[in-house]
Amino acid sequence: MELIKDLPDRLLFAVPKKGRLHSSCLSLLEGAEIQFHRKNRLDIALVKNLPIALVFLPAGDIAKFVGEGNVDLGITGQDMVAEARAEDKVTEILELGFGKCRLCVQVPVKGGPTKVEDLVGKRIATSFEGISGKFFNEVDARVAAANGTPEKKTELVFVSGSVEAACALGLADGIVDLVESGETMQAAGLHDIVTILSSQAVLIASKKPKHPELVQTIAGRIKGVIAAQKYVYINYNIERKNLKEASTITPGRQAPTVSPLENPEWVAVSSMVLKNNVAKTMDDLEAIGACDILLFAIQNCRV
Numbered sequence: 524m525e526l527i528k529d530l531p532d533r534l535l536f537a538v539p540k541k542g543r544l545h546s547s548c549l550s551l552l553e554g555a556e557i558q559f560h561r562k563n564r565l566d567i568a569l570v571k572n573l574p575i576a577l578v579f580l581p582a583g584d585i586a587k588f589v590g591e592g593n594v595d596l597g598i599t600g601q602d603m604v605a606e607a608r609a610e611d612k613v614t615e616i617l618e619l620g621f622g623k624c625r626l627c628v629q630v631p632v633k634g635g636p637t638k639v640e641d642l643v644g645k646r647i648a649t650s651f652e653g654i655s656g657k658f659f660n661e662v663d664a665r666v667a668a669a670n671g672t673p674e675k676k677t678e679l680v681f682v683s684g685s686v687e688a689a690c691a692l693g694l695a696d697g698i699v700d701l702v703e704s705g706e707t708m709q710a711a712g713l714h715d716i717v718t719i720l721s722s723q724a725v726l727i728a729s730k731k732p733k734h735p736e737l738v739q740t741i742a743g744r745i746k747g748v749i750a751a752q753k754y755v756y757i758n759y760n761i762e763r764k765n766l767k768e769a770s771t772i773t774p775g776r777q778a779p780t781v782s783p784l785e786n787p788e789w790v791a792v793s794s795m796v797l798k799n800n801v802a803k804t805m806d807d808l809e810a811i812g813a814c815d816i817l818l819f820a821i822q823n824c825r826v
């Protein structure tokens with residue numbers, strides 16, 4: 524492969540090659556102006572405008588590569604970092620706000636156990652053998668200690684996908700798998716009885732990256748893109764006597780920008796506000812007499 528010779532001088536940045544996190548990662552790279560052309564079937568792409576090479580890997584392998592220092596930066600789920608037992612081997616730089624889900628113990632709604640202790644000694648199907656093993660070892664030990672009986676081991680059965688089918692097919696009595704909307708779980712006649720961990724996509728770096736300044740540059744760019752998605756810019760006019768109250772409604776990240784108007788009794792205010800609460804923010808501003816309230820999307824920012 525011709526481009527392998529270019530890799531030693533470049534920061535290696537691992538991105539999920541498919542699955543739930545793939546398209547959000549591509550949007551993030553675009554927002555951060557990390558420009559590349561990926562050849563068909565090739566899992567390495569050189570970035571055109573920065574000394575970076577993107578490496579497209581399964582989400583489940585990225586924490587291992589970053590933890591071992593084979594690549595400098597990566598994006599994967601917190602669940603994958605935990606499953607790879609890489610929490611102490613990587614630096615979590617930033618939560619990215621997508622890929623949010625929970626890793627749950629799930630059992631059949633009809634006739635299933637109601638508490639996790641009832642699964643001791645039974646079979647659990649999962650793709651998360653590491654996390655589930657640790658979790659059920661603790662449950663097994665706790666139950667044995669409470670009953671004063673020898674420890675019974677809960678059996679883990681590895682399945683690589685479509686885990687929810689395992690109970691209906693008679694392979695397991697319960698499962699450990701991810702839940703987001705709950706649709707897949709409900710469709711399979713399951714419900715969750717315990718959340719083992721909550722997860723979202725994160726930017727992770729190796730403990731000793733080969734290009735630390737570039738790691739900071741990329742982290743800064745990605746932080747900016749995330750903040751731009753989270754905030755909008757609001758602009759309004761308000762009577763000076765109501766400015767204090769207005770400032771508590773739109774405090775901004777540091778402080779609102781206040782500009783004088785021709786009419787000395789009025790000021791113009793601008794501020795970054797959280798996008799997911801913006802309708803209420805506008806209601807509150809209107810209620811204290813603000814007018815000409817304008818909202819602007821933020822294309823990119825540095826915070």
Ligand SMILES: Nc1ncnc2c1ncn2[C@@H]1O[C@H](COP(=O)(O)OP(=O)(O)OP(=O)(O)O)[C@@H](O)[C@H]1O
Nearest residue numbers: 541542543544582583600602603622623624701703
């Ligand atoms: N339903 C979901 N909602 C939100 N995030 C999810 C969901 N399912 C998985 N994730 C997140 O995405 C990561 C990758 O999951 P995904 O199922 O895409 O794995 P994969 O094995 O790489 O892909 P595939 O299932 O296509 O083989 C998970 O580790 C988790 O962090």
Ligand SMILES: O=P(O)(O)OC[C@H]1O[C@H](OP(=O)(O)OP(=O)(O)O)[C@H](O)[C@@H]1O
Nearest residue numbers: 684685686701702703704705706707708
């Ligand atoms: O709560 P929900 O919104 O329904 O999402 C949960 C489902 O999403 C993931 O699977 P995915 O669809 O990625 O396929 P997989 O089973 O092949 O991993 C996860 O393993 C669950 O099955």
